[in-house]
Amino acid sequence: MSYRPDLLVSEPNKLTVGELRTEEMILNLGPQHPSTHGVLRLELLTDGEIVKDVVPHIGYLHRCFEKHAESLPYNQVIPFVDRMDYVAAMNSEHAYAMGVEKMLGISDQLPKRVEYIRVTVAELNRIASHLIALGTYGLDLGAFTPFFWIMRDREHILRLLEWASGARMLYNYIWIGGLYYDLPVGFEERCREFVHYFRPKLKELENLLINNKIFIDRTARVGVLPLDLAINCGVTGPMLRASGLRFDLRRVDGYSVYPELAFEVPVGEGKMGSVGDCWDRAWVRLREMEESLRIVDQCLAALLGEHKRTRDFDPQALVPKKIRPKAQDLYVRAENPKGELGFFFRADGKSDVPFRCKARACSFVNLSVLPHISRGVLLADLIAILGSIDIVLGEVDR
Amino acid sequence: MNAVLEKYQLSPESSAYPPTVRVDSQNLILLLTELRENPATYFDMLSCVTGIDNGPEANTMEVIYHLYSIPFHQSLAVKVVLPRENPEIESVCHLWKTAEWHEREAYDLLGIRFKNHPDLRRILLPADWVGHPLRKDYQHQEYYHGVHVAYQAPQPPSDR
Numbered sequence: 001m002s003y004r005p006d007l008l009v010s011e012p013n014k015l016t017v018g019e020l021r022t023e024e025m026i027l028n029l030g031p032q033h034p035s036t037h038g039v040l041r042l043e044l045l046t047d048g049e050i051v052k053d054v055v056p057h058i059g060y061l062h063r064c065f066e067k068h069a070e071s072l073p074y075n076q077v078i079p080f081v082d083r084m085d086y087v088a089a090m091n092s093e094h095a096y097a098m099g100v101e102k103m104l105g106i107s108d109q110l111p112k113r114v115e116y117i118r119v120t121v122a123e124l125n126r127i128a129s130h131l132i133a134l135g136t137y138g139l140d141l142g143a144f145t146p147f148f149w150i151m152r153d154r155e156h157i158l159r160l161l162e163w164a165s166g167a168r169m170l171y172n173y174i175w176i177g178g179l180y181y182d183l184p185v186g187f188e189e190r191c192r193e194f195v196h197y198f199r200p201k202l203k204e205l206e207n208l209l210i211n212n213k214i215f216i217d218r219t220a221r222v223g224v225l226p227l228d229l230a231i232n233c234g235v236t237g238p239m240l241r242a243s244g245l246r247f248d249l250r251r252v253d254g255y256s257v258y259p260e261l262a263f264e265v266p267v268g269e270g271k272m273g274s275v276g277d278c279w280d281r282a283w284v285r286l287r288e289m290e291e292s293l294r295i296v297d298q299c300l301a302a303l304l305g306e307h308k309r310t311r312d313f314d315p316q317a318l319v320p321k322k323i324r325p326k327a328q329d330l331y332v333r334a335e336n337p338k339g340e341l342g343f344f345f346r347a348d349g350k351s352d353v354p355f356r357c358k359a360r361a362c363s364f365v366n367l368s369v370l371p372h373i374s375r376g377v378l379l380a381d382l383i384a385i386l387g388s389i390d391i392v393l394g395e396v397d398r
Numbered sequence: 399m400n401a402v403l404e405k406y407q408l409s410p411e412s413s414a415y416p417p418t419v420r421v422d423s424q425n426l427i428l429l430l431t432e433l434r435e436n437p438a439t440y441f442d443m444l445s446c447v448t449g450i451d452n453g454p455e456a457n458t459m460e461v462i463y464h465l466y467s468i469p470f471h472q473s474l475a476v477k478v479v480l481p482r483e484n485p486e487i488e489s490v491c492h493l494w495k496t497a498e499w500h501e502r503e504a505y506d507l508l509g510i511r512f513k514n515h516p517d518l519r520r521i522l523l524p525a526d527w528v529g530h531p532l533r534k535d536y537q538h539q540e541y542y543h544g545v546h547v548a549y550q551a552p553q554p555p556s557d558r
Contacts, residue, residue, distance in 0.1 A: 012525055058521060058522065059524070062523065066507070067531055067532060070532075102415070231442050231443055232496070233494075233495045233496055234443060234444055234445065234494065326413070327413060329411075329414040329415070329418060330414070331416060331446065331464050331473075331475065333445065340445065342445055344446060344464070355450075358446065360445060360464075364499065365496060368495070368499040
């Protein structure tokens with residue numbers, strides 16, 4: 001392949017060599033780099049080991065979600081929603097389905113069993129997503145073993161979800177108005193076994209990774225995100241909570257059956273340094289996994305007790321044959337593992353296809369804070385900060 | 399919140415959730431600044447900025463700002479309608495840094511220009527891409543750097 005200077009204009013640098021000072025250098029990180037968690041490209045202005053400026057370039061994984069959504073009926077958009085945050089597809093589906101149900105006005109008619117199953121699978125997926133976040137974060141900082149332990153435990157979750165939906169990561173399980181299928185017979189018991197198995201593993205993980213001396217040294221007091229900057233940048237999810245605000249949409253909005261469940265909302269306390277540093281973000285994710293386990297446990301109790309499997313239960317009973325909401329605008333949001341996932345819908349009332357469907361992706365907004373907190377840090381710390389944001393490029397680029 | 403909206407003679411639309419008010423583009427910054435700074439409203443978070451193309455028949459574009467107030471747990475959407483030819487609106491980056499990337503996205507996919515934006519470049523598409531895909535009358539270019547843009551089904555081999 002010959003040299004193609006015309007390709008340079010498709011993704012040019014924002015910084016130009018001519019304007020640099022003598023000691024400065026432009027360093028290109030990514031898009032093919034193991035610590036950028038996918039195809040993210042960072043343009044760095046460096047002075048020796050110090051990062052003076054960061055310019056993120058995104059869009060390498062842009063698959064036109066919003067354009068696709070404008071040409072497909074509401075129910076056929078769900079597989080595309082899966083592919084946005086592909087490590088937490090259940091949570092995204094849940095948010096999307098809630099939005100369309102709200103437009104149709106059926107959101108309060110859903111059977112309780114459907115809601116409990118939705119929350120169970122979504123929380124299992126939240127654990128899987130946080131496991132990936134912590135495992136790859138360890139990899140970024142040079143800790144190899146936790147990643148294997150984590151992948152081993154995550155496999156149990158993926159197998160449970162595969163058993164329920166037939167797919168390992170991109171489920172298309174939560175449908176508008178219900179579910180694809182009831183849980184398979186014996187799922188609740190197997191899931192409970194997993195909860196008992198996983199609790200001690202979380203303690204292990206905490207000792208192995210979070211409380212590890214090297215890990216603390218690499219993350220404490222690094223990339224401190226002040227609360228006012230976090231709110232101003234629209235940061236949500238574990239990142240916002242690590243900065244000290246007890247803000248969880250599961251509690252604040254109380255959607256689905258979350259008001260009936262008991263769980264804590266952990267916030268960063270600055271135990272190893274200052275509130276809102278990288279260690280706090282990792283620690284909040286670990287605590288959230290414990291809370292998710294609690295939620296799963298309570299949901300299983302409900303699914304085995306009050307709302308147990310009956311012969312005539314049909315999870316597709318409310319799934320509409322034709323989805324044509326009235327003309328309206330609607331913004332719906334839900335707590336994804338990475339933050340607030342929002343969908344904006346405009347329905348024109350004349351067709352089965354959304355007129356406009358905008359996804360407010362949490363990783364996209366969270367990533368935009370990176371330049372603000374990584375000016376003047378060491379190059380190695382930049383990797384620590386980027387890993388602690390926990391981005392999924394499928395969602396950043398959509 | 400209602401006092402501020404009354405001051406600008408705005409009333410929320412009935413067919414939208416969260417409550418949506420439509421404001422003239424010259425009043426936008428005034429209203430948003432007041433909504434953010436006023437201690438009775440205090441919309442400290444900008445959740446989302448959405449650009450919409452209403453198509454060549456309506457000949458308008460819209461920008462919708464979804465605001466959320468954390469202390470008051472209140473949501474509000476502010477809507478601006480723009481002409482479809484040369485849509486231009488003041489940027490709100492100086493109020494919420496969230497807007498920076500969202501406005502770049504609206505510029506990239508819809509071609510809405512934001513005045514006084516610190517860094518208005520394409521964000522998702524390559525810099526030398528032609529057109530704005532989320533416009534309803536968008537036609538993609540035939541070739542991009544010698545690559546056929548539309549999908550072409552592979553031809554079956556003929557010599558079998």
